[in-house]
Amino acid sequence: MKEPQINLRDYEYTLPEDRIAKYPLEKRDDSKLLHYKAGNITHHRFYNLPDLLEEGMLLIYNDTKVIPARLIFQRETGAKIEIFLLAPVSPSTVIPEIMLAKHPVSWETMIGNAKKWKDGEILKGRVQHLGKEIILEAKLLDRERKLVEFSWSPFDVAFVDIVESSGEVPLPPYLNRKAEEEDKSRYQTVYSKKEGAVAAPTAGLHFTEEVFLAIRKKGVKESEVTLHVSAGTFQPIKVDKVQEHPMHSEQIHLQRSVIEKCLEQEGKTVAVGTTSVRSLESLYWYGVKLIENKGEEFFVEKLFPYEIREVLPSKKEALQAVLDLMDSTGQTEVMGSTEIFIFPGYQFQMIEGLITNFHQPGTTLVLLIAAMIGNDWKSVYQEALEKDYRFLSYGDSSLLWFD
Known part of the structure; x- marks a missing residue:
């Protein structure tokens, strides 16, 4: 995979202050949901998510829990x-x-x-x-x-x-307000379990038990990863050469069951949030490291995916390499950290769909979206602005499909 040249100005847009959601909606799944597929955009509510998924798909979310940091x-x-x-x-x-x-x-x-x-x-x-x-x-x-x-x-x-x-709850700086009692529960997903994040995996804030019930009824499978979100997720890019941006390292914990589900998955895999994407893609590259005999430590450097290789291992080969190591060591989970930097030119290995909020202009998160749907990210964000979507952590959501 070749490292492309990126001009950060191409990933800026104007975000009016009044479009930043300062508080969550009263009901989590009442948020708007923009659906993007093959260049087409439609508008829904988050409680419609099950209608947009298909039987046999695999939904993977991040079960980290925000600590009052x-x-x-x-x-x-x-x-x-x-x-x-x-x-x-x-x-x-x-x-x-x-x-x-x-x-x-x-x-x-x-x-x-x-x-x-x-x-x-x-x-x-x-x-x-x-x-x-x-x-x-x-x-x-x-x-x-x-x-x-x-x-x-x-x-x-x-x-x-x-x-x-x-x-106190570590609200993002762009909310420009102090944490309130309500934030203790609302800046937390309903499925959060493992304490350690200092920022919420915000794509998951829209899920409710009703949405989960409907998803399960549809025949969609589920699994979970744990990535403890760091404060670096809010860090703006301040360098001319985007690739020199110091990516934050974040800890990942993956149970054997999620690796096996990904290995066996024949249908599409949908990641809930950019942190789930980073976890899954890092898992793939860890498998590549094992195949390339680059050590057993689970650490993915930010530009490791862009090293030039004649042939990339398949998803199944990479995941099997991780499982083989677990078999030989008796591990039931793998634990490591990642700096993976996903920007335009990246080749996704683990996912076909992404549920995510709308992010700050000129950030690593917008670059990840552009890596997934190309220049169409601009029309998605323009449409969201025109249709009065709410932006950032407490804002509305989108379901994007990799083309």
Whole structure:
């Protein structure tokens, strides 16, 4: 696959401020749903999704759960310091493990009002958990890396309980508002399970139990991946050469069952959200790495798919390579991380359809959409603007088919 030349200006569009959905609709599946297939666009509601899917299709969604990653501390002087959790460092870099820790943990963070946090100063806060008061302390270990150690007393509760009891929902910066009580449930999919994301996989916010029941009745199969969405998903592209944009690394967990379902799938596969796409495509490239004897570590570098190869392994060959490794090691899941950068010129290996919201102009997410439907992304977005669709995280949705 050859690395193409990309002009970022070709992926910009004008998004009026009043088209950004600041709040969710009262009912999740009342959102609009734009359907794109072979150049044709039709308009629906999300509760019509089952009518647009066919028996035998495979729907794959991301079951990550957003953690309240904004921790607010107040100095004795009254100044507030906000610590935003980004990536775990110690005692483990694996998110599920560190969330269950009952001893000090350290994270790379973003720090608001950092200049007011003196070197050596320990910030303290009081946390109420199940009627018990817990003292939470934060210590700045490395100002340049923004590395913070958290400890608490007593240590009979896990770090996830501390965060759930004291943190605030990490709403995207473009909403320009503080998190409210409603966001605790609405900035979360109904199927979220595994804590670790600092941003929601927003394509899934439209699903309801009624939609799932109708999908199952239709004979559509389901499976799930886990990709813990990082704050880097909101990072704008600031470089002239798009390929030099520093892609965020995100942790992926895949059960054997989803790999087997993808291997056996004869009909179309539909990913719910760009994070599910990145998970599935990364799984394919992990299999390619195994076939090419490039090590057993599950890590997909951002431009690895664009390395020139005479012949690419088939989807089945790549997935079988992963399963063979799992058989030899006794693993029931694979865990790794990915920086995969999907932009125009990319050859999709794992999906035919994508459910996704409408994204900010000039971002990696728009590039992914353009990789899937080519220049038609412009007509899709123009149509959505003309038909009063709501944009971004709490906005409306689309179902796009790879042509």
